[in-house]
Amino acid sequence: xxxxxxxxxxxxxxxxxFIAIKSHRIAQxxxxxxxxxxxxxxxxxxxxxxxxGILTLNMGGWKAPMGITLVIDYFSALMLVVTAxxxxxxxxxxxxxxxxxxxHTRFYVFFFALMMGVNGAFTTGDVFNLYVWFEVIxxxxxxxxxxxxxxxxxxGGIKYMALNLIGSLLFLAGLGLLYGKTGTLNMAHLAxxxxxxxxxxxxxSSTALFFIAFGIKAAVFPLFFWLPASYxxxxxxxxxxxxxxxxxxxxxxxxxxxxxxxxxxxxxxxxTMAVIAGLTMVIGGxxxxxxYDIRRILSYHIISQIGYMIMGLAIFTPLAIAGAIFxxxxxxxxxxxxxxxxxxxxxxxxxxxxxxxxxxxxxxxxLAILFIIPAFALVGVPPLSGFFPKFMLIKxxxxxxxxxxxxxxxxxAMFTLYSKIKIWNQxxxxxxPSSSQLNIRKSxxxxxxxxxxxxxxxxxxxxxxxxxxxxxxxxxxxxLIDPSDYIHHVLNNQ
Amino acid sequence: xxxxILQLAARYIKALLMLFAVIALLRGHNHPGGGFIGGLLAAxxxxxxxxxxxxxxxxxxxxxxxxxxxxxxxxxxxxxxxPALLMQQPALKGHWVSIPLGIAGTLKLGTPxxxxxxxxxxxxxxxxxxxxxxxxxx
Numbered sequence: 001x002x003x004x005x006x007x008x009x010x011x012x013x014x015x016x017x018f019i020a021i022k023s024h025r026i027a028q029x030x031x032x033x034x035x036x037x038x039x040x041x042x043x044x045x046x047x048x049x050x051x052x053g054i055l056t057l058n059m060g061g062w063k064a065p066m067g068i069t070l071v072i073d074y075f076s077a078l079m080l081v082v083t084a085x086x087x088x089x090x091x092x093x094x095x096x097x098x099x100x101x102x103x104h105t106r107f108y109v110f111f112f113a114l115m116m117g118v119n120g121a122f123t124t125g126d127v128f129n130l131y132v133w134f135e136v137i138x139x140x141x142x143x144x145x146x147x148x149x150x151x152x153x154x155x156g157g158i159k160y161m162a163l164n165l166i167g168s169l170l171f172l173a174g175l176g177l178l179y180g181k182t183g184t185l186n187m188a189h190l191a192x193x194x195x196x197x198x199x200x201x202x203x204x205s206s207t208a209l210f211f212i213a214f215g216i217k218a219a220v221f222p223l224f225f226w227l228p229a230s231y232x233x234x235x236x237x238x239x240x241x242x243x244x245x246x247x248x249x250x251x252x253x254x255x256x257x258x259x260x261x262x263x264x265x266x267x268x269x270x271x272t273m274a275v276i277a278g279l280t281m282v283i284g285g286x287x288x289x290x291x292y293d294i295r296r297i298l299s300y301h302i303i304s305q306i307g308y309m310i311m312g313l314a315i316f317t318p319l320a321i322a323g324a325i326f327x328x329x330x331x332x333x334x335x336x337x338x339x340x341x342x343x344x345x346x347x348x349x350x351x352x353x354x355x356x357x358x359x360x361x362x363x364x365x366x367l368a369i370l371f372i373i374p375a376f377a378l379v380g381v382p383p384l385s386g387f388f389p390k391f392m393l394i395k396x397x398x399x400x401x402x403x404x405x406x407x408x409x410x411x412x413a414m415f416t417l418y419s420k421i422k423i424w425n426q427x428x429x430x431x432x433p434s435s436s437q438l439n440i441r442k443s444x445x446x447x448x449x450x451x452x453x454x455x456x457x458x459x460x461x462x463x464x465x466x467x468x469x470x471x472x473x474x475x476x477x478x479x480l481i482d483p484s485d486y487i488h489h490v491l492n493n494q
Numbered sequence: 495x496x497x498x499i500l501q502l503a504a505r506y507i508k509a510l511l512m513l514f515a516v517i518a519l520l521r522g523h524n525h526p527g528g529g530f531i532g533g534l535l536a537a538x539x540x541x542x543x544x545x546x547x548x549x550x551x552x553x554x555x556x557x558x559x560x561x562x563x564x565x566x567x568x569x570x571x572x573x574x575x576x577p578a579l580l581m582q583q584p585a586l587k588g589h590w591v592s593i594p595l596g597i598a599g600t601l602k603l604g605t606p607x608x609x610x611x612x613x614x615x616x617x618x619x620x621x622x623x624x625x626x627x628x629x630x631x632x
Binding site for chain 1: 579
């Protein structure tokens, strides 16, 4: 399948185009074309994977484990599609919400660099190549944070860069150790070696380094400090993009590594993860309820939701992993959407602070509906998308008799509900506070809400067609838990 | 700095370094060298020149701007994907043509060379961009 390389190659070509283009009108049109192409492409790959099973491509014709292999299994294919959906919504959003038109072309250059990095991370089958994609993501996201050059942005950007570089450093150290021990960095080959290795304790030093590195990227407790330090500073478009994609790449890497080849001493690592998942959920949820800036509430919320995904990995039954995948899918869409709503609130009321906004229910009922859908989806109200993955995770937890983590998950849902109701009460129900009358207000039209409508519809459909998605994520989880198919496809290709 | 000796030497050393950069680029496929190292050497030649003559003069003398180098380099890199994609082969698969040159042996040209030249140009552009940005703000 030569088409596997296209989710990486197409953004690369668009980067080139945006370097050459100066006019922001053309750049805007081209960015929407680019995102649409990516969506079509990822849907094509998704259905190919669904028909034919795992797809692989040996770059340059060098066979695994010598060359770099790109692999798309059910899990990666799903992630590619979600990434493309978010990318499309964000590019439409930039038409109205990105200030400074002269910066549009530069924004798109690094937007597509980020898309290239994320797609690369989701498709690669090589540990070092994954490291490279993480760096591509890190560099492009740093530039996206500081576009605009305000002092707060630079401060947030530097914190983000510094703390993430520590993660990259640990990743590289773990990678070096792993290569020294096994002599290979191809994930399938590693799985083949490590799954049959009697001296499994020797691998734990690498496992620990990778665990901390991905923990930083995924923003789990107690490594999440970079996220609340930086996510409230950039333009809301950028924050929404990051909320959907960045931390989830870390979670993806955790799930991939700990199902595929870090399976030695599993009892220890999984119980560690369960503790971390519980703490991440509860502490993220508590911190979210303490804040009044919408962006800060939602940023802490990202952290608490990461806990659910780690919880699925920690329970490690097919149902739990399927729940984690379904949860990622739902969370990426709904989380991005709540940030987009925050951007619309800012546009219409001139502030992100809950004390300074209000009365939106009367001013714009459609926006209220568009907030309610992702908010209730995140809380887990049926029939929206959040209910089913949470149900799967909690059911798997009860089946595995991990009652503590189930309790943490239920309590966190209460925190989520509390902070969503807080936003609802303050921004939508409360009377418009007179102080903010001074701010410049812009009227909203329906075109301004198109990306929100797209993502809200996706959330609703994920809930309505939950059975189909449940079957698909169960198949993906089976593939992850029993990776013999994955190993076979990569190592015996052609 | 305004030293006659440095300025006189810089002209020749720049040419030598450039030549060495191209050699490093061309031998890089099977030996130490390649686009990245060659690019660094070439950028070093220009930076060395700027030490002798000052960065303002160096920028004026540059026929191609650093950003242009980067975009052309990335363009070359993407060109090297084309043959494999057209022939429905795995991306970046190497394609070679051998041109016999009589006594001089055979000249082997291929898509990895195109890729390497792209990296070469991109590295020159990035290094010069870093250098000039830092030295301007000093």
